Amino acid sequence: xxxxxxxxxxxxxxxxxxGIADLLSGREIELEHVTLEFSELExxxxxxxxxxxxxxxxxxxxxxxSFTGKIPDSLISETFFAEPETYSSRIRxxxxxxxxxxxxxxxxxxxxGGSSSLPFxxxxxxxxxxxxxxxxxxxxxxxMPKVLRxxxxxxxxxxxxxxxxxxxxxxxxMVTIHLISTDPLIQDKSPREASRTxxxxxxxxxxxxxxxxxxxxKKDAATFIEISAMAEGEGLLLNSVTSDMAEVKTLEPxxxxxxxxxxxxxxxxxxxxxxxxxLNRRIYPHFPxxxxxxxxxxVALGYGLEYSFSIHERARLSxxxxxxxxxHPTLSACTNAWSARExxxxxGPGFGSVDLRGPLWESIGGITLLLAGVDLxxxxxxxxxxxxxxxxxxxxxxxxxxxxGADWVSAKI
Numbered sequence: 001x002x003x004x005x006x007x008x009x010x011x012x013x014x015x016x017x018x019g020i021a022d023l024l025s026g027r028e029i030e031l032e033h034v035t036l037e038f039s040e041l042e043x044x045x046x047x048x049x050x051x052x053x054x055x056x057x058x059x060x061x062x063x064x065x066s067f068t069g070k071i072p073d074s075l076i077s078e079t080f081f082a083e084p085e086t087y088s089s090r091i092r093x094x095x096x097x098x099x100x101x102x103x104x105x106x107x108x109x110x111x112x113g114g115s116s117s118l119p120f121x122x123x124x125x126x127x128x129x130x131x132x133x134x135x136x137x138x139x140x141x142x143x144m145p146k147v148l149r150x151x152x153x154x155x156x157x158x159x160x161x162x163x164x165x166x167x168x169x170x171x172x173x174m175v176t177i178h179l180i181s182t183d184p185l186i187q188d189k190s191p192r193e194a195s196r197t198x199x200x201x202x203x204x205x206x207x208x209x210x211x212x213x214x215x216x217x218k219k220d221a222a223t224f225i226e227i228s229a230m231a232e233g234e235g236l237l238l239n240s241v242t243s244d245m246a247e248v249k250t251l252e253p254x255x256x257x258x259x260x261x262x263x264x265x266x267x268x269x270x271x272x273x274x275x276x277x278x279l280n281r282r283i284y285p286h287f288p289x290x291x292x293x294x295x296x297x298x299v300a301l302g303y304g305l306e307y308s309f310s311i312h313e314r315a316r317l318s319x320x321x322x323x324x325x326x327x328h329p330t331l332s333a334c335t336n337a338w339s340a341r342e343x344x345x346x347x348g349p350g351f352g353s354v355d356l357r358g359p360l361w362e363s364i365g366g367i368t369l370l371l372a373g374v375d376l377x378x379x380x381x382x383x384x385x386x387x388x389x390x391x392x393x394x395x396x397x398x399x400x401x402x403x404x405g406a407d408w409v410s411a412k413i
Contacts, residue, residue: 082122084122084125085117085118085121085122086117087116087117087320087321088320088321088322089116089319089320089321089322089323089324089327090114090115090116090320090327091113091114091115091116091316091319091320091327091328091329091375092113092114092289092290092292092327092328092329093111093112093113093114093128093129093290093329094111094112094113094264094290094291094292094293094328094329095109095110095111095235096109096110096111096112096174096208096210096235096236096237096264097109097110097174097207097208097209097234097235098233098234098235098262102233102235102262103232103233103262104231104233104234104235105202105206105234106206106207106208106234106235107206107207108206108207109208109235110132110173110174110208111129112129112132112293112329112375112376113128113129113328113329113375114127114128114129115127115128115316115320115373115375116128116320117320118313118316118317118320118373119316119370119371119372119373119395120371120395123398126395126396126397127373127375127396129375130392130393130396131370131374131375131376131377131388131392132173132174132375132376132377133172133173133174133376133377133379133385133388133389134172134173134174134175134176134210134376134377134378134379135166135167135170135172135174135175135176135378135379135380135385136166136176136178136335136378136379136380137159137162137163137166137175137176137177137178137201138156138159138162138177138178138180139159139177139178139179139180139181139189139194139197140180140181140186140187141156141157142180144338145338145343145344145358146344147344147354147355147358147359147381148338148358148380148381151170151381151382152165153165159177159197159200159201160200160201160203160204161204163175163177163201163204163205164204164205166205167205167207169382170382170385171385171389172207172385173207173208174207174208174209174210174376175201175205175207175209175210176209176210176211176212176239176378177197177198177201177209177210177211177212178212179194179197179198179211179212179213179214179223180214181193181194181214182194182213182214182216182219182220182223183214183215183216183219184214184216184219186214188219191219191222191223191225191226191227192226194223194226194227195223195226195227195230198211198227198230198231199230199231202231202234208235208236208237209231209234209236209237210236210237210239210266210378211224211227211236211237211238211239212239212240213238213239213240217242217244217245217247217248217250218248218250220245220250220254221245221248221250221251221253221254222250224238224254224257224258225253225254225257228254228257228258228260228261228263229257229261231261231263232261232262233261233262234262234263235262235263235264236263236264237263237264237265237266237293238254238258238263238264238265238266239266239268239295239331240265240266240267240268240295241254241255241265241266241267241268241279241283242267242268242269242279243269243275243278243279243282246279246282251282251283251286252286255283255286255287256286256287258287258291259286259287259288259291263291264291264292264293265283265287265291265292265293266292266293266294266295266331267279267280267283267292267293267294267295267328268294268295268297269294269295269296269297270297271296271297271299271304271307271308271311272311273296273311273314273315273318273326276294276296276315276325276326277323277325277326280292280294280325280326280328281325289324289327289328292328293328293329293330293331293375293376294315294326294328294329294330294331295330295331295332295333296308296311296312296315296330297311298332298333298334298336298365298369299336300336300337300338300339300340300343300361300365301337301340301342301361301364301365301368302340302342303339303340305364305365305368308332308368308369308372309368309369309371309372312330312332312369312372312373312374313372313373315330315373316330316372316373329375329376330373330374330375330376331374331375331376331377331378332365332366332369332374332376332377332378333378334362334365334366334369334377334378334379334384335362335378335379335380336365337358337361337362337364337365338358338361338362338380340361342357342361343357343358343361343362344357344358356383358381359381359383359384359387360384362379362380362381362384363383363384363387363388366379366384366388367387367388367391370388370391370392370395
């Protein structure tokens, strides 16, 4: 299209057209104010570029020069040595459960902690103690996925029978009895009623026991104090004491009651190391640090598991480098995996069998935090427990012979 500002010379070009090729032959010209219109444009690009001549006997562009050197018989052998990392401090050891010789009735006690390096970073120096698994029991019927209920039969109405099933059939190292019925918003059972339930569980099994509260700072404090006196010498782990207890002034009485009766405490905080350190500082004046564990919070896969890993790993590194306020064994409630809808909800064939998805969700959470240094795990599904044991045994004993664990692809529940 002609430019309205610049002069139109198309008529001149048409006039000179027959002889313009001869006129411009051999010359370089520069055109201004010209628009060229094409109905079709064809570009030709060479598909190959001739190789430079490397040898006078080889024709350029036919074959690359042949290799005339000697082909090595083998690769150079080289060894790698991982310099072992050493740390100035170690994690405190905590013993849970009082045996008969210690004034309790447990068949054995369990010790956690004691690590002096990052978990499984040095095969020749595994953690001081193998990871411990505690299976859950509830003192009242709760809503739970079918895949979990299927393994419990009719014991859900009987905490003592449930605890016995966990130990004798599923091989639990410990049992956690969650006193949900004491919640003021559920059944509001009294501390004395909760104490009787714990006494029945203590009589049913002889493994160490964890006492889980309902989450209300006042009610839990009253319940823990009552149970501490009833089970003196049993070396219970009270789960848990929180910053909320400090706010309502029930933390100190619980610490003193647990200390006088020979029990252990679990301090719970939500994914914040500063809060964990602050809670520990409030506990120390009233309770011996060598009987204190930490729960830094476990979040399910897909809901922040990587953040849980980061918090636990940071805590362990800080502790090994000398932070005395974090030198405590840690606990993971990897049963929190069952709060993820992907663990139990029927989401269609693309997500696979719901019977396997839940155990996988729980297993992944447990194994992930095992690698972050967690010492004690709260679990529920038998398949997740067996998987956790298989993985942890191999990590603790790298030379174990090959075995065939759970077949996650074709397993039938």
